[in-house]
Amino acid sequence: MEKILEVKDLELSFDTFAGEVKAIRGVNFDVLKGETLAIVGESGSGKSVTTKSIMRLLPDSSTRYKNGAINFDGKNLLSISEKEMQKIRGKDISMIFQDPMTSLNPTMTIGKQIMEPLLKHRGLSKKEARTNAIELLTLVGMPEPEARMKEYPHQQSGGQRQRIVIAIALACNPKLLIADEPTTALDVTIQAQILELMKDLQKKISTSIIFITHDLGVVANVADRVAVMYGGQIVEVGTVDEIFYNPQHPYTWGLLSSMPSLDLGEDKLYAIPGTPPDLLNPPIGDAFALRSEYALAIDLEERPPLFQVSDTHYAATWLLHPEAPVVTPPPAIVERMKKFPGSRYYEEKHGGES
Amino acid sequence: MAEKLLEIKNLKLYFNEGKKNEVRAVDDVSFDIYKGETLGIVGESGCGKSTTGRTIIRLYNATDGQVLYDGADVHTKKSKAELKEFNRKMQMIFQDPYASLNPRMKVLDIIAEGIDIHGLAKSPKERMERVYALLETVGLNKEHINRYPHEFSGGQRQRIGIARALAVEPEFIIADEPISALDVSIQAQVVNLLKELQEERGLTYLFIAHDLSMVKYISDRIGVMYFGKLVEIGPAEKLYTTPCHPYTKSLLSAIPLPDPEYERNRVRVSYDPKSHNYAEDEEVKMREVTPGHFVLCSEREFELIQQEK
């Protein structure tokens, strides 16, 4: 399938008083036309920074791009002018931010904020833009859309603000929509509606979506492919089934084991031990090794390359090296692997029903 | 049953009261919170969960109704000393980790602010030690202490907010979506932490959240809100196994599970408030279905619920 975005060897740091924060340490991924790529991973692992670099929204003064390219529509977004970037931002690529309050202007009515990109990028008349804005508010499930137009962000609940942000992002039918925790502030019913809405939109105009979320349930629902980030790197990438039913990286194992299940009365939730890596002095080898019971000696010395598991599935763990010892993943993961043809725990289902 | 710590009686909070744009964010809501329990509150976005929490903690003045904390009315006038003590006992962890941290303060000072106001540390050394211990409890590093909020990721910021709330050793914490911004493993850490603190210190929580699997895990009882009203409340287990209000049913059917195959086949039930078809004279109120499990319904609906059982 056609690639719409290509992130290559991206490496970037922030200059802070404490020193150089090495936030992104060699990230590679593609986004295909019409697909949804979910990015999951620990808080602080670099998900937002990666996507903000695509939009070129990081602070100029403290951000240092050290290596890499971000190719979109035949251009390297890291080398075009700010003026060119402005034409792309909000039109071809739009973003829904993690925190709705920072992306809404508190002094501007909601109506004005939605109409702005319509006037700027789509050249609509004021009247058309107004009608369109109300349609967008209806589309994202805002009650009383007309009345909202005159209101301000602070008069809205957390979830309502987020829906406004989503309406703005959808205004210009973008080619690439970057959604950073777009539904975290929403209740599950509205969340389900918004996810359906995004999928619909995707079918209609083949928008590609990068979807960042902590909610693995949401990932299972929306993603075609999943990239797992840890410590400024992508440690595993694969189709949604490969990541949920045949995960290979110990961090992915930990992540999938941390979810409470609805029917089990667990006494204590599994939490990955230890603290996130210090990005001022990132570990040399596998950044997760110090927190992993599966760490090998080499993990502390050398960074693992991405080993290929299938055409679509790669994981950066020395456990996949042909000479590595064979380990048994945590029980919850083995359970998952039983469902995956091709995993070594696969159990074919008996009976006709699937 | 345990002792009541809070009694919320017919609480109302209307924004822009009496005006054309009046919003009945909390509309005649009553419930109790018992000492040492976790009461989870879930519901549609915009249904008034945060406003309920904020009114309980007196960030808003109630339009009507009462909030009793240990028998004392929260909303009546108080002396400075009473207010200070009161503010220490009740803490809130906010939904929005960006807006709730002062961008000009270093992490150290954000966390230590409450310790200073309430004179909880005897020496500068003790003050530092407390802050270090709090940082460790919430999973941050010592190195973070001299940084400013904008240098942190969303999840890291939320942990700073939690450390700040814990710093003054409160009795009652309103956690307004304290974990929504965190990744699952840190969510698990924070939830385990909240549970541990509860066992150790007998804390009481009002836990507002969207993630129903987490709410179920942490809560003893759960209340479901819809459009300013409490529509169902009961023991966590009961609410999940035998939900009675159609909105609760719809909510449960929408929970996404980390299982792609399940997600591809999921059937969602939607809720239409018109489906109740209440007649003018029908009394719609909280009725007890099984001990401790209340549902907002009419007499007619109540009979149907009884039959279904």
Ligand SMILES: Nc1ncnc2c1ncn2[C@@H]1O[C@H](COP(=O)(O)OP(=O)(O)OP(=O)(O)O)[C@@H](O)[C@H]1O
């Ligand atoms: N402007 C900045 N200056 C210095 N450090 C920064 C800045 N922005 C982000 N960082 C650091 O970069 C790292 C990656 O942050 P990022 O916001 O991408 O995390 P994330 O994966 O999105 O986490 P979360 O899930 O909590 O949102 C973090 O360690 C963060 O502290």
Ligand SMILES: Nc1ncnc2c1ncn2[C@@H]1O[C@H](COP(=O)(O)OP(=O)(O)OP(=O)(O)O)[C@@H](O)[C@H]1O
């Ligand atoms: N300051 C305000 N002025 C006017 N209306 C407000 C104000 N704050 C909130 N509201 C309205 O009150 C209602 C309840 O808002 P609240 O923030 O309590 O919802 P919530 O249940 O916490 O939602 P969410 O899950 O999205 O955070 C919403 O309809 C909102 O628009």
Ligand SMILES: [Mg+2]
């Ligand atoms: Mg982020």
Ligand SMILES: [Mg+2]
């Ligand atoms: Mg809220």
